[in-house]
Amino acid sequence: MVKNLVVVVCMGLIFSFMLSVFFFPGFGDWENKSVADYYLRNAFKETNSANVVGAIVWDFRSFDTLGEETVLFTAAIGVFSLIMFGLGKEGE
Amino acid sequence: MDVIVRTMIKGIFPFILLFGVYTIMHGHLTPGGSFPGGTMIVVGLTLVALAFGLKKAERIIKEETAHILEGIMAFFLIFIVLFETFFRSILAPTGMIFNLWSAQQILLLNIFGGIMVTMALTMIVFLLMKE
Amino acid sequence: MITIAISVLFLAAFLVLVLKKDMIAISAIVFSFFFLIFIYLAPETMVFAFSGWNPPFGIVWVLDGLGLFMALLITGIMSLTAIYSVKYIKKRKHRYYTLLCLLTIGLLGISLTGDIFNMYVFFELMSVSSYALVAFLLNKESTEAAFKYLVVGSLSSSFLLLGIAMLYGLAGTLNMADLATKVYGGPAFLVVLGLILGGLSLKSAIVPFHFWLPDVHPAAPSPVSALLSSVIVGSGVYMMIRVIFTVFGIVSVFWMLILLGLVTMILGGLMALIQKDAKRLIAYSTVSQIGYIFVAIGIGTSLGVTAGLFHLLNNILLKSLLFMSFGIVLWHTGTRDMNRLGGIGKQMPWVAFCFGVGALGTAGVPPLNGFASKWLIYMATWQVSPVITAIAIIVSAITMAYYIKVFSCIFMGHSNIKIVNKTPKMMLIPVIIITIMCIVIGIFPQIGIMFVEPATNALLNQSQYINAVLGGSVI
Known part of the structure; x- marks a missing residue:
């Protein structure tokens, strides 16, 4: 009985967490919205590296x-x- | 282990090492960097240890060497990351894009980080295999 | 400038392993303590940007009141523990000191950083080095407790990482001051807050998530137990209040925190009454005191936050005192069972006195520091609801009861065990230093409140933090 209640509460929590997906900005939508804007525009200028992920991980x-x-x-x-x-x- | 396994690993081990070193060195041009490259080198060493026994694999990297190299590389890594103002002359980005010597900070950090990852994972793998 | 302290600690951690000299580690930790005192005396908030990138795009370390408060406490207790463990740990000392240095770096990084993912990285460093330190004695009990701690700690790290990743997806930046301007409330941020606080409650031992603490803290070596109960749990509390007050900016009465804190206080106190193992009893007492801290901080007023932070300071001092003085008893006798220990007080009067100061301080007896902070908590909770004050006073009485039980079981009565060796000076001196500090803060609580004031101001003024990081000058 208690076990069923715990399972129901956990499923409720999981679904309410999953509903928050609707509040995220779109996938790949970084214009004016995040720090990724600066990184993507200026990674080559500042660090002279072709790999932006590498520049973020090892430089910024x-x-x-x-x-x-x-x-x-x-x-x-x-x-x-x-x-x-x-x-x-x-x-x- | 079998003769077939030993022959295959004898043939393929240099290529695994080569690919690992390639991934580390070209970290600023292609995806990769120190973590995947170091892991690939350790995978090659693990294959040798499995096929030929632990003693032969230990002749490639000894335990004392692993400790000391890890310490030295950590030393350099800390100095470059934390005190970057003193290293501006070496680290200023020069050179054309897609050259090997174009983004110096990332290249140097990848090499030091790659050696450090290799030594740490080698220590863990060899210790776990001694059990 | 702060990179000097961090790089000295990093280098000490690597050099101790290679050169095999312990003094490098001890001197590095003591050096960082004095360096932080030197920075503490500077009047304004220093913001330090790493690798030359300015605040929202790079990693910043913000040396404000609250961060420096925690950092000074952490390095102080770590240096005393490092001196204490010179004689306590006999085998494999070099690896112990390496792990201790790495633990110091992790704790300092959590307290001083101004970037939420950097806080996660140093949280991981602190967790991994404490997993290895708990299992250091290599008997069956220690390895089992370390494995339990590892599983619970990995769960907490996963929740924290998920919350931070969601926070980056929603807000677009990872800097704490920048996040404070971009967080606007609503269901998505509520989910993020729930995930982050859920992960952090596992580390700071609030009631539904405290189950790992009474198994892990007794099984570790005594100096590591002292660190776990005082400073690592304190870092969990610091991270929670940093996320609630500075990043999310909520300053009001948190009924959930007060309720959970009350349940924690009562449960910790009641469970401690029935223990036979002395270190497990002190571990449950830690749970109880953390409940006090959460009740006081949950109130949200200036008096409440001051009382909570002062009680955090006192808990750090008193718990390390209790575990280290019991560690001296353990070093001599080799047993933790209170049925077998008895009557050692006549043979070790100094250790009995120090343990007594720790016990009376935690119970809240007047000339000691516990009384000052508990009085402030009673005053703060009286303004919200007298029921909370009544429960706090009852739990204080329960605390007094089980500490009388511990003290009389260990130090008074018939003497069953003969103490043969003399207590080494290196183990006694840190214990006496902390005892003197407890008595001094108890007689002059103004010193404690003066030390906590800048921390409270930094915590409650979110706009001052944002201006210092985003607007002001960056070193």
Whole structure:
């Protein structure tokens, strides 16, 4: 009984979230509406790169990419420091 | 593993490496960059480790080398991203479009990031294979 | 300028691993603390743009009152924890210090950034390094708790990312000041707010989403438990109030937050009465105090927000004090079960005194800092509805009850266990420093309120934030 109620509430929430799709601007409609306008018009002028995605990832927002590389490094350190559980030895 | 698998991987491994390095180096011209390119190189290494055993794959990239290279590349990456005012002379975009040396900041960052991703994923894959 | 502190911390994180010297990490964290004090003394809000791109198109870090308040607390507690763990962690110390440095970078990034996707990236960094730190002891309980934390944390990150992606689709920009001008209310933004707050409530342990906390906090090593309960949960609270007050700009009574905060207070207090494991009891006490903070912030008036932020400050200090002093007990005896510990007070009088200060402070006894912030919360909630004040006072009495239980079980009574070693000075000094700070803030609460004032002003003046980022000068 409770399980059915939970399922109904979850489905209601999912449908109400999906209704918000009607409020989005159209797909690919970036004129005067977002920061993407500046990026698409000026990426080649400012960074001399043919790949706008690459220019955004590595030039306009390079700090986020540095953060992501650090997350990758942290994951490697985490695996490295925890793998000894399986190998059964605890050393440096 | 089988003789067939070993021969095929012996033949195809240089091309996987080549394609990975190509994706990293041309990050400012074609889609890609450091993350997919680094992953491709690691996929090649994983294939070698699966087919020939872990010892032979470890002779290509040793663990100490992975640690040190990752540290050095992170060092350079941090300096270029955070202190870009000091590197304007190297990083100013010059050159024609579609040349390799056209967008210097993106090229350098892709190379350093690619080596860093390769070393991090290699460490994870080799450690998980030792289990 | 702030890049100096960040790059020092990044370099320390990588160098500790390669050169294998722990002092690099400790000195980097202490250096960033003093650097942030130096920036705190500057009178105006500094906005720092990365890589030379101006605010809506590039990433900015805004060093305003609230961000610097959190950043100073974070680096202060991290430096004391780093000094404490020199003697506590015995194996694989270099990787521990690398993870600690990365955790500091993540927490600093969350507090100081002015760009919502940058906040998500540093939230991920903080989460991943805390997953690895919780499992650091490598016994069965720690690995199980870390796995549980990983699953819940990934769920929270997914909701947060979905909310941020929807927010970018609707508003077109990712800068927090720019978003504040473009958010206009309506059903779509309500969905976005729901997703973002839902993701963040998993991290800051409000009642329907607190189930991971009492399993994770006891299983971590003691300095990591201190960090988890004080600073990481505090960052969850900071992110929620940043999104509500600065990005969405709602300043009114939030009945939902007050209601959830009340339920959290009551549930945390009641569950803590029946625990046998001392660290699990303190973890439920954390849930209860976070309930107080949400009730106070949910009121929305200037007095309420000041009371909530002051209680956040006190919670950070007191919880780290409690976990670190219990960590000394754990280091000597090796057991957390309150049935087996007993009568250690005569053998460790200093540690008993510090734990007592922490316990009485959290319960809200007069000459300590908990009393000042709880009094402010009572005054703030009295203006809305006296029922809330009554419930808060009853939960305070319950808090007093279970802290008396913990203190007498551990420190008084028959002595079953013999303490053989001497407590190392490096473990005792940070505990004594925090105890002195708690007593000083308790006797002179004006110091605490003076420290919280700029944070409250920055939080409630959204237009000042927007002008500083979009209109003013950018470094």
